Amino acid sequence: xxxxxxxxxxxxxxxxxxxxxxxxxxxxxxxxxxxxxxxxxxxxxxxxxxxxxxxxxxxxxxxxxxxxxxxxxxxxxxxxxxxxxxxxxxxxxxxxxxxxxxxxxxxxxxxxxxxxxxxxxxxxxxxxxxxxxxxxxxxxxxxxxxxxxxxxxxxxxxxxxxxxxxxxxxxxxxxxxxxxxxxxxxxxxxxxxxxxxxxxxxxxxxxxxxxxxxxxxxxxxxxxxxxxxxxxxxxxxxxxxxxxxxxxxxxxxxxxxxxxxxxxxxxxxxxxxxxxxxxxxxxxxxxxxxxxxxxxxxxxxxxxxxxxxxxxxxxxxxxxxxxx
Amino acid sequence: xxxxxxxxxxxxxxxxxxxxxxxxxxxxxxxxxxxxxxxxxxxxxxxxxxxxxxxxxxxxxxxxxxxxxxxxxxxxxxxxxxxxxxxxxxxxxxxxxxxxxxxxxxxxxxxxxxxxxxxxxxxxxxxxxxxxxxxxxxxxxxxxxxxxxxxxxxxxxxxxxxxxxxxxxxxxxxxxxxxxxxxxxxxxxxxxxxxxxxxxxxxxxxxxxxxxxxxxxxxxxxxxxxxxxxxxxxxxxxxxxxxxxxxxxxxxxxxxxxxxxxxxxx
Numbered sequence: 001x002x003x004x005x006x007x008x009x010x011x012x013x014x015x016x017x018x019x020x021x022x023x024x025x026x027x028x029x030x031x032x033x034x035x036x037x038x039x040x041x042x043x044x045x046x047x048x049x050x051x052x053x054x055x056x057x058x059x060x061x062x063x064x065x066x067x068x069x070x071x072x073x074x075x076x077x078x079x080x081x082x083x084x085x086x087x088x089x090x091x092x093x094x095x096x097x098x099x100x101x102x103x104x105x106x107x108x109x110x111x112x113x114x115x116x117x118x119x120x121x122x123x124x125x126x127x128x129x130x131x132x133x134x135x136x137x138x139x140x141x142x143x144x145x146x147x148x149x150x151x152x153x154x155x156x157x158x159x160x161x162x163x164x165x166x167x168x169x170x171x172x173x174x175x176x177x178x179x180x181x182x183x184x185x186x187x188x189x190x191x192x193x194x195x196x197x198x199x200x201x202x203x204x205x206x207x208x209x210x211x212x213x214x215x216x217x218x219x220x221x222x223x224x225x226x227x228x229x230x231x232x233x234x235x236x237x238x239x240x241x242x243x244x245x246x247x248x249x250x251x252x253x254x255x256x257x258x259x260x261x262x263x264x265x266x267x268x269x270x271x272x273x274x275x276x277x278x279x280x281x282x283x284x285x286x287x288x289x290x291x292x293x294x295x296x297x298x299x300x301x302x303x304x305x306x307x308x309x310x311x312x313x314x315x316x317x318x319x320x321x322x323x324x
Numbered sequence: 325x326x327x328x329x330x331x332x333x334x335x336x337x338x339x340x341x342x343x344x345x346x347x348x349x350x351x352x353x354x355x356x357x358x359x360x361x362x363x364x365x366x367x368x369x370x371x372x373x374x375x376x377x378x379x380x381x382x383x384x385x386x387x388x389x390x391x392x393x394x395x396x397x398x399x400x401x402x403x404x405x406x407x408x409x410x411x412x413x414x415x416x417x418x419x420x421x422x423x424x425x426x427x428x429x430x431x432x433x434x435x436x437x438x439x440x441x442x443x444x445x446x447x448x449x450x451x452x453x454x455x456x457x458x459x460x461x462x463x464x465x466x467x468x469x470x471x472x473x474x475x476x477x478x479x480x481x482x483x484x485x486x487x488x489x490x491x492x493x494x495x496x497x498x499x500x501x502x503x504x505x506x507x508x509x510x511x512x513x514x515x516x517x518x519x520x521x522x523x524x525x526x527x528x529x530x531x532x533x534x535x536x537x538x539x540x541x542x543x544x545x546x547x548x549x550x551x552x553x554x555x556x557x558x559x560x561x562x563x564x565x566x567x568x569x570x571x572x573x574x575x576x577x578x579x580x581x582x583x584x585x586x587x588x589x590x
Binding site: 178 | 386388408409410411412413418420424425426427428429433436437438440441443447450451453461484500504
């Protein structure tokens with residue numbers, strides 16, 4: 001039996017992302033005025049809500065050992081459909097975006113579980129197809145939303161002093177955490193990622209679990225699209241490029257293994273906030289006027305920081321693992 | 325361990341009957357015309373040298389392979405082609421030669437996974453954690469905790485199983501199979517790769533399962549000593565054919581078994 005690793009190290013590895021997040025917040029608080037001011041905090045939450053939704057869906061997919069590359073263009077499609085339906089009201093816009101996302105998710109689910117196509121390939125194809133659909137529906141330009149029906153409240157509104165998109169994301173994560181940890185569905189999702197063969201042999205519905213995560217991911221991406229349209233006042237057929245990479249990064253930084261079978265909803269949220277805050281801090285840094293980082297340099301810095309967190313996390317996790 | 329003179333458990337009628345089963349992979353014959361039965365409440369061992377077709381036989385029983393010829397009857401029902409999940413739902417539980425646990429999940433969650441098939445409440449009730457769903461969850465949880473106590477693995481309840489030593493992983497896998505409340509439990513080399521102490525522990529658990537839960541057990545094992553102590557009856561396979569069938573004592577005296585198996589040093 002291996003000697004048990006020190007408790008503190010084990011805890012660090014599990015909560016590495018939370019610690020990095022707290023360190024970043026402390027850094028920002030000490031260095032910039034108004035970093036923790038209401039305006040900045042609420043803007044960060046409002047803007048990152050859509051990324052949070054997409055990342056939640058991605059987390060489930062990755063936990064089954066799959067990947068969903070189509071979330072970015074699904075969000076774009078969702079935003080276009082929502083914008084087109086927004087003149088009919090808030091609810092039609094919301095449901096339209098959700099339905100568009102579910103449709104893409106359903107195609108992913110069927111192709112992956114029925115035709116046994118690798119998730120990477122299947123969702124690469126739907127990524128292209130969904131993007132094409134978005135451009136077709138929008139006529140190759142952004143579609144402005146109706147400002148009369150209250151639809152924009154979904155992106156720009158506040159409820160009890162808190163941004164509506166952040167409420168939506170918060171509710172999704174709460175339900176998502178309970179679903180993962182306390183329902184048979186959530187445990188089956190992890191079981192499929194851990195050992196698909198054994199899951200099948202035990203008689204558990206492996207295919208249904210796999211199909212469901214792509215449906216959830218699609219629906220959440222569609223919802224993110226609705227918020228995108230409401231927040232920026234237009235359905236954006238060319239938005240969403242690279243969202244899938246942001247989501248994958250947030251999930252991985254949150255400690256979910258790309259090989260599946262291990263994962264946490266809470267840490268995924270921390271991962272989203274971490275990535276969002278790096279962006280926010282770079283903006284503040286530019287605002288100080290001492291240095292001026294172009295958007296390109298911001299990407300480089302983000303990437304480097306991301307790598308750093310992942311490497312530290314892998315080191316910590318490695319130390320608690322028994323040598324194979 | 326059961327002493328040789330302890331009376332054997334009262335055995336019921338056949339729970340499972342294997343009749344003239346043959347299994348071919350292309351030109352390779354894995355099993356040829358094998359017949360035997362497993363009676364209710366007994367511990368039945370399937371032994372044989374490497375490559376004798378033991379695991380193939382188990383795979384046929386739980387529907388992972390479909391016999392090329394012959395038939396398998398479980399609880400009086402003969403199925404032409406049974407699939408693994410049908411076997412699981414029908415009451416055939418199983419562990420694997422290479423541990424097949426969900427490595428990222430804790431011991432508790434792994435064993436809990438064995439209860440999912442028994443859960444009746446829907447996803448949304450489970451999500452709301454309300455009413456019947458909650459009561460059901462508590463019931464299943466209690467059942468799982470009983471198994472954990474029974475297997476003496478309380479101290480690793482919350483440990484991800486990937487971090488456990490091999491012997492304990494095997495025990496967790498047994499727990500997961502037990503959680504399904506199988507009528508017939510198939511154990512594929514439950515003691516492979518274990519040290520002597522772990523083997524003795526595992527033997528004790530297998531006997532306790534058989535006696536306390538009344539589970540019928542079919543096990544494949546390489547370690548002859550263990551098998552002789554554990555089982556009520558033994559089937560011996562060699563090159564995919566049955567060469568002997570009977571009590572451990574009868575089998576031990578059989579000249580063909582001695583030639584095929586016991587005579588060979590391991």
